[in-house]
Amino acid sequence: MSTTVSRPTVHATVQSSRQAFSAASLRARLLLATAPRDVRTWLIPLVITVLAGVLRMVNLEHPHLLIFDETYYVKDAYSLLHHGYEMEWVKDSNEQFIAGNPQLTGEPSYVVHPPLGKWLIALGMALFGEFNGFGWRFATAVAGTLSVLLVVLCARRLFASHLLAGLAGLFMAVDGHSIVLSRTGLLDIFLMFFLLAGFYFLVLDREFARKRLIRTLSVPEGHKPDDFSLLHGPFLPWRPWRLAAALMLGCAVSVKWSALAFIAVFCVLSVLWDFSARRTIGIRHWFQASFVKDGIYAFFTMMPLVLITYLSSWTGWFVSTGAKYRNWAAEHPGEGLAWLPESLRSLWHYHQSAYQFHTGLGSEHGWASAPWTWPFAGRPVLMYFEGYDQGVNGCTVSRCTEVITDLPNPVMWLAATLSMFLLILWWAGARDWRAGAILSSVVAGFLPWLMYPERTMFFFYTLPLVPFMCLALTYMIGRFLPAPNEPRGTDHTRVLLVGIFVALVLLTSAFFWPIWSGEMIDDAYWKAHLWIPSWG
Numbered sequence: 001m002s003t004t005v006s007r008p009t010v011h012a013t014v015q016s017s018r019q020a021f022s023a024a025s026l027r028a029r030l031l032l033a034t035a036p037r038d039v040r041t042w043l044i045p046l047v048i049t050v051l052a053g054v055l056r057m058v059n060l061e062h063p064h065l066l067i068f069d070e071t072y073y074v075k076d077a078y079s080l081l082h083h084g085y086e087m088e089w090v091k092d093s094n095e096q097f098i099a100g101n102p103q104l105t106g107e108p109s110y111v112v113h114p115p116l117g118k119w120l121i122a123l124g125m126a127l128f129g130e131f132n133g134f135g136w137r138f139a140t141a142v143a144g145t146l147s148v149l150l151v152v153l154c155a156r157r158l159f160a161s162h163l164l165a166g167l168a169g170l171f172m173a174v175d176g177h178s179i180v181l182s183r184t185g186l187l188d189i190f191l192m193f194f195l196l197a198g199f200y201f202l203v204l205d206r207e208f209a210r211k212r213l214i215r216t217l218s219v220p221e222g223h224k225p226d227d228f229s230l231l232h233g234p235f236l237p238w239r240p241w242r243l244a245a246a247l248m249l250g251c252a253v254s255v256k257w258s259a260l261a262f263i264a265v266f267c268v269l270s271v272l273w274d275f276s277a278r279r280t281i282g283i284r285h286w287f288q289a290s291f292v293k294d295g296i297y298a299f300f301t302m303m304p305l306v307l308i309t310y311l312s313s314w315t316g317w318f319v320s321t322g323a324k325y326r327n328w329a330a331e332h333p334g335e336g337l338a339w340l341p342e343s344l345r346s347l348w349h350y351h352q353s354a355y356q357f358h359t360g361l362g363s364e365h366g367w368a369s370a371p372w373t374w375p376f377a378g379r380p381v382l383m384y385f386e387g388y389d390q391g392v393n394g395c396t397v398s399r400c401t402e403v404i405t406d407l408p409n410p411v412m413w414l415a416a417t418l419s420m421f422l423l424i425l426w427w428a429g430a431r432d433w434r435a436g437a438i439l440s441s442v443v444a445g446f447l448p449w450l451m452y453p454e455r456t457m458f459f460f461y462t463l464p465l466v467p468f469m470c471l472a473l474t475y476m477i478g479r480f481l482p483a484p485n486e487p488r489g490t491d492h493t494r495v496l497l498v499g500i501f502v503a504l505v506l507l508t509s510a511f512f513w514p515i516w517s518g519e520m521i522d523d524a525y526w527k528a529h530l531w532i533p534s535w536g
Helices: 023-030 040-057 070-083 094-098 116-128 133-159 162-173 176-182 188-217 227-232 240-253 259-281 286-312 315-319 342-360 371-376 410-430 433-445 447-451 459-480 491-517 523-527
Strands: 087-089 104-108 382-389 399-405 520-522
Touching: 023 188, 023 259, 040 133, 040 162, 040 176, 070 087, 070 094, 070 116, 070 133, 116 133, 116 188, 133 162, 133 176, 133 188, 133 433, 133 459, 162 459, 162 491, 176 188, 176 399, 176 459, 176 491, 188 227, 188 240, 188 259, 188 433, 188 459, 227 286, 240 259, 240 286, 259 286, 259 433, 315 342, 371 410, 371 459, 399 491, 399 523, 410 433, 410 459, 410 491, 433 447, 433 459, 459 491, 520 523
Parallel strands: none
Antiparallel strands: 087 104, 382 399, 399 520
8 A cells, every 4th residue: 555645647748649538548647546445445434533533522511611602602502492593691691501591581692603503503402401511512523523534535535545544534533623622512613524524525526527527538549539529628517526515615604604715715726626627638728618617607506505505504593583683674674785585685784794793803802812823823722721729629639720722732733834834835846736725725714814913813713724734744744755666765764753753643632631621630730731821
C-alpha cells in the first residue's frame, strides 16, 4: 500500500490525437488513483469512528449545568420542541430549567440564528430527556462523531491511501476543539458537519462527472471522437452528488449564516473543476461550454435547492401565529418588499434585523478574540469553570478545579496551521487541485471575518476549518513520506519521524483530556495546562 499522497497526472502534451481519447488515456488524465478495496476499506473508518464516538459520548451529561451559550440554544430547543418557535424565558431561569421546571414568559424571543441546529438539539432532548446534559448534548456528539467519519472518507478520496485516511480521521478524533464543541449544546458542530458533508459530496460529484465525460467521449484506441462532440462537449444534466451537496449546504446555512461564504466558495470550486475537466479532455470551446453547461446549470439547480432547504427549516415559524415578527407584514402594509407574500415579507424583515445585529455586534466579552490570533489558538473560550476546596464535592487535595475549554490539541493545531501555509506554496507550484480544495476552506471560513474587525468574535468560529486543517496536515505528511519509487533507506527515518509526531499528538491529547471533558483535577494540574497566559 502506498502511504504517500498520490500524485495527479500531469501531461505536457497529448500523446497523439488518436491515443488521447481512449478510455485508459482519459482516466489517467482526469481521475485520481483510488485506494484498494479490502478489509481496510471498512475497518479503518469503523475503528476511528468508534474512538471518536467514545471520546464524545463518555460522561456526556457532565456538567449538569447550562454552560456558556447553552443557556440560549438549549432553552431555544426546548421552546421549539413544545411551541414550534423560540420564546422568552424569565430572568435567571437556568437553575429552574435543569431542575425540570422551565419558566417561559409566553412572549416570542428575538433570536439571530436560523432554527435547524436548535431543532437537532431538540431531537436529542426528545429522545433522551429534556432536562439532562446527555439529552441536550446528544445531537452535537453524534454530529461530531459523524464528522470524523467524513474526514476519513474525504481523505481516502483525496489521497488514495487507507493509512493517510486513518491519520486524518485520528487527528480529528483526538482534537480538543472538535471534542469540546461535540460535547456542548452549541450550534457550530452542526455547521461544521453539514459543510464537510457538502464538500465531500462535491468531491464525489467531481469524480462522477468526469467518469460521465469519459464514458461519453472515449473511443477505441486508434480513433477519435467526431469534431462536433469535441466542439463543446456533452451536457451532463444528472449530477446527483451535486444535488446532495446543495442539500447539505442548505442545511449548513440553516444553522448559521456564516455558511454563505462556504456555499459561494465551494460552488465556484466545483464549477472550476468542470472547467478543468473540459479543458484537459480537449474540448475546443471549453470555457464557453463550461460556463453555460456547467456553471449556469449548476447555479439554477443548486441555489433553488439551497433556498428551499433553508426556508423549510423555518417551518415552525411559518405555521405559528405568535413567533417574533411573524405578523410584521400585516402590521406594516406596503412596507418592505411589497411584492412578496406576507409571510415571506415578514421573514425578510426579520432577516434584515438579524443582519444588522450580526454586523453591529461589538459588545466586549472576556473570551472574545481577534481572527489574527486564531491560527495560533491565542484565546480559546473557557466554557465552564468550577473550583472546590478540599472535602467539597469529592475534592481530596487543597484545591480542585473542573474546566472545559475549547483549546485544540496545540501540537496538532500548530502543525496544521503550518501545513496550511505550506499548502499555499504547493498549490501555487504544483497546481495540485487537492491543495486548492483544502485551501478553499480558509477563503470561506477565515478571510470573511477579517472584514468585521470591530465585531465581537470567538475562537470557536474556526470549528468549520478543523476538518480541513486535519486534511492539510495529512496532505503534508503524505508528501513527506517516501514515494514507492524512492530508493530504500530513507523510508525508515521518515516513517519513524511521522510515528513520533503522531505519538506526540496522542500524548498531548491525553494530557489535555481532563480540561476538555470537565474532570475534577488538582488546581495545580490545571495551571500546568496554561502554556500561554491567554489560555486561562
